[in-house]
Amino acid sequence: MNKKILTLLSLLVLASCQDNTLFFEESFIIDNINLIDPIEGLIPNQTVVIKGNKIIEIYNSKEINLSQKNNIYSGDEKYLIPGLWDAHIHFAFEKDLASSMPNLFLYYGITSLRDTGGPIEFVDQFKQNALKNPKTKSRVKIAGPLLDGKYNVYDGSDITHPVLSIKNIDESQLKKNIEDLVDLKVDFLKAYEMLSPKQFKVLMALSKKHNLKVTGHVPLSMDVISVSNLGLNSIEHFRNIELSMTNLDQELLKERLSLLKNKSSLSGAKLRSKLHDKQRMRSIYNLDSSKIKEVVSTLSKNNTWQIPTLKLYKNFAYKNYKNQEYLRSLDILPETSKIAWKKRINKISLDQSKQMKDYTDWSKNMVKFMHENDIKFMAGTDTPIGFLVPGLSLHQEIQELNEAGLNTLEALQTATINPSIYFNLQDSLGRIKNNYVADLIILAKNPLEDIRNTKSILAVIKDGNYLDRNYLDSIVR
Numbered sequence: 001m002n003k004k005i006l007t008l009l010s011l012l013v014l015a016s017c018q019d020n021t022l023f024f025e026e027s028f029i030i031d032n033i034n035l036i037d038p039i040e041g042l043i044p045n046q047t048v049v050i051k052g053n054k055i056i057e058i059y060n061s062k063e064i065n066l067s068q069k070n071n072i073y074s075g076d077e078k079y080l081i082p083g084l085w086d087a088h089i090h091f092a093f094e095k096d097l098a099s100s101m102p103n104l105f106l107y108y109g110i111t112s113l114r115d116t117g118g119p120i121e122f123v124d125q126f127k128q129n130a131l132k133n134p135k136t137k138s139r140v141k142i143a144g145p146l147l148d149g150k151y152n153v154y155d156g157s158d159i160t161h162p163v164l165s166i167k168n169i170d171e172s173q174l175k176k177n178i179e180d181l182v183d184l185k186v187d188f189l190k191a192y193e194m195l196s197p198k199q200f201k202v203l204m205a206l207s208k209k210h211n212l213k214v215t216g217h218v219p220l221s222m223d224v225i226s227v228s229n230l231g232l233n234s235i236e237h238f239r240n241i242e243l244s245m246t247n248l249d250q251e252l253l254k255e256r257l258s259l260l261k262n263k264s265s266l267s268g269a270k271l272r273s274k275l276h277d278k279q280r281m282r283s284i285y286n287l288d289s290s291k292i293k294e295v296v297s298t299l300s301k302n303n304t305w306q307i308p309t310l311k312l313y314k315n316f317a318y319k320n321y322k323n324q325e326y327l328r329s330l331d332i333l334p335e336t337s338k339i340a341w342k343k344r345i346n347k348i349s350l351d352q353s354k355q356m357k358d359y360t361d362w363s364k365n366m367v368k369f370m371h372e373n374d375i376k377f378m379a380g381t382d383t384p385i386g387f388l389v390p391g392l393s394l395h396q397e398i399q400e401l402n403e404a405g406l407n408t409l410e411a412l413q414t415a416t417i418n419p420s421i422y423f424n425l426q427d428s429l430g431r432i433k434n435n436y437v438a439d440l441i442i443l444a445k446n447p448l449e450d451i452r453n454t455k456s457i458l459a460v461i462k463d464g465n466y467l468d469r470n471y472l473d474s475i476v477r
Contacts, residue, residue: 021067027051028466032061033075034446037432038082038417041409042448048080050438053134053464058434073466078458079446081412082430083111083439085419086394088236088307088380091126092118092164097337101383101390102126103475104332105138106467108391109457111439112139112429114380114419116215116236117154117164117190120144120181135465141187141423143215147174147203149194151260151268161269165192171202178206187423191216191232193240193272194260204230213422215307220256220275223249225298234305234422236380237312238363243279244295247288252279281355284362292369300373305422307380308367310360310400311393317360319352321345321387329389332476341387368405377401378422379415395455402451411451438464 028050035046035058047064049057066072086105091098105113115123123142130137146154146165154164168174174195181189189212191203200219207214214232217239218224224235224244235241243252256279262271299306320326322345330338371377379401381393388396394415402411420430429437440461445453460467 021065023067023069024049024051024057027056027071028461028464029066029070029072030075030080030442031066031072033442034077034079035432036079036081036409036412036446036448038409038413039431042446046075046080048075048432048440050461050464053438055432055434055436055438058432073442073459075442079443079453080432081441081443081447081454082416082432083441083460083462084109084394084415084454085112085114085379085430086110086381086383086391086397086415087114087378087419087422088116088309089113089383089390090118090164090385091115092122093162094337094384095122095162096340097334097384097390098122098126100334100337100476102129102137104390104392106136106391106460106462107332107472107476108395109441109454109460110138110391110394111441111460111462112419113141114188114378115140115142116380117143117146117192119163120184120186124184134463136462136467138462143188143190144181144184144186146190146192146216147177147195148192148268149196149199149219149221151194151262151266151271153192153194153268153272155268157267157269167268168195168199171198174199174202175206178203182206182210182212186212188213188215188233190214190236191219191227193217193220194268195219196221197226200227201230204232207231215305218243220272221260223253224295228298228302228304231302232304234307234378235299236307237309237382238306238366241295242283242287242362245288245292246283246286247291248282248286249291252283255279280359284355284359287362296370296373296375299370300375303376305376305378305418306367306370307378308363308401308404309380309382309397310363310367310404311396312382312386312388313356313360313363314400315386315388317352317356319348319350322348322350326387329392330387332389332392345387364400364404367401371405371410376418376421377406377414378419379411392455395452398454399451408448408451412447412454 030048035043045061047059047061127140130140148165152167156163215234224241379397381397383390383393398411417430420426442459444456447453
């Protein structure tokens, strides 16, 4: 045998001994899964490599050969989406339920939360717990208390108005309260309905000084165009925007300013209800197309985001919480909360309000019109208000947004990348890309075919930590 043949045989033997497979040390790999990025959409047959709390590599599964030494999860015929946000929750609304809410959110794949109002000392404990336990708790962004005016709405006066807000008699008191919240490192601020125009301007000036976004309800002393022009970043529930969409807008504003003097010394809650009762449906039944276009054009120009909470309105209008399927969904709640909710539901009449239905239909139509005019949305629910189950209600809200006119990918964006953009986290959270935080959900079914498939959760990955179905079931058992 000549020297050339011996050399060739030696090379063949050496090549056969080499391992050409890929090995990722201390990593978790999801192999051959259908990836759904909220911007790029469906990308089939992808292999996602997670190390620590980050996605470090994404490959076409057909183009790589993984070593069996890897920690591999088979993603065959499964779907991967980013972890979800609920952009409007209240830990403080039912304090007896609050301690169970983080596990309920995680169970339903909600990995990020935006608490839109509650006593700072109460809601901050959930934020701090999440910071200490990022692999088993959803991240929490907090506003602290609602910033209300002289007549405080959520003052603890009854079960429907627990303490969520703080009264501000004048601008100086408001300034001090805002500075205190800034010192306590809130993530954003929330304006409420009884603020005066002067107070609202102080709030917006201080928020810009401290680089904090402001969300809220349109103050009843103002119109939506004014608050948007002053820089309000987002509006919850479309609250009070209808008052500026009617040809009665100036007449209604004049009436509100008179009633806000509160000569009868009503509580904040009763005063607000009186104003809503007098004006909300008058506005809805006297809508003006030119006024609607003016409002929506302003909101679009100013990039004033919307959190419509459609499921909340639908629950109130159609009494959805009284049907048997809905009542069964309450079984996941702690026993004391489930019993209390069912007792309250049983006392509510089956009668449905035509006005509430009309308002709900207007809200749904407004989502479609705003979406067509490039206004951005976040999915938020207001849970646990309105018997909305923490976690589950977010999936229901995404479905409502889809039915209102957003396609399935756009509906998914409202609970993934959009809230991340809102908090300037779009380069690290809310997508499935290299170097993004590994907050992910593995689904059995494709949500782009049917948005209800976001509920087909097989596993949740929180901060790179794989939580299987058994774990998820155990935390709500």
